[in-house]
Amino acid sequence: MTTHAANPAPSSSPPATSTTDSVAELRDLKKTYYKPDGSIMVEALRGINLTIKRGEYIAIMGASGSGKSTLMNILGCLDRPTEGVYMLAGRDVVGMDDEELSLFRGRTIGFIFQAFNLIPQLTVEANVEVPLFYQGIKPSERAKASEYALGLVGLSDRLGHRPRELSGGQQQRVAIARALVTRPSILMADEPTGNLDSKTGQAILGTFEDLHRQGMTIIMVTHDDNIAKRCRRVVRLADGLVCEDRLVENPAVV
Ligand SMILES: Nc1ncnc2c1ncn2[C@@H]1O[C@H](COP(=O)(O)OP(=O)(O)OP(=O)(O)O)[C@@H](O)[C@H]1O
């Protein structure tokens, strides 16, 4: 069989398909939680369609129980959908086995949890090194990358502290550094400012905006309209479906 080379496109032309600059594609994605007896407990996501492009800064909103965390956990490859398509960075995530998925997740995604999830016994620097440890990176490189990531969030003077010796906002910044240390293509955060006072929350958002300006793709769950106003796109869920998907005209950048 003869193979035909594609016509070379002029270098100035836009990509042939929108998928080249899409980081994540969800098609009719569903997540159902079942009871131990196999009967349906909750249909948490009932058919989500979403395309996320490189460099977007997205707020995921919706009432309590609408499916935000369920969606975020699937986007972040911490959980799998029951049905549907999820392509992340051009790869079919649904078809990967657990080991493949966890390696891919480690390379592609930085995930920030609402509750920080730092390891209390480890220093700030060691906490940030954890994802690199799991990737088998050697200690000297881990230390360098960790110091760099902590510099990005303004914590270069706290490397040897334990998490309990830091304020809530500083702990969250350590969690952000840990999410950034692998140089992920996407940063995902579930209510990253939910446990912080509003001033500290604003500072964290400032960090996100800096990262967004540098081209990072950011997806964040929030309940707060004032936070969503500072993003570039708002996706609202209701009862497991996308009920609103709009661009923010004039983001309220600080
Ligand atoms: N592990 C689970 N087993 C069974 N049902 C679950 C599980 N996790 C979530 N659910 C249900 O799925 C639905 C969506 O939950 P989810 O945590 O995604 O909501 P949410 O939008 O993040 O809410 P919140 O704003 O309160 O955090 C809810 O009805 C919830 O009870």
Ligand SMILES: [Mg+2]
């Ligand atoms: Mg939630």
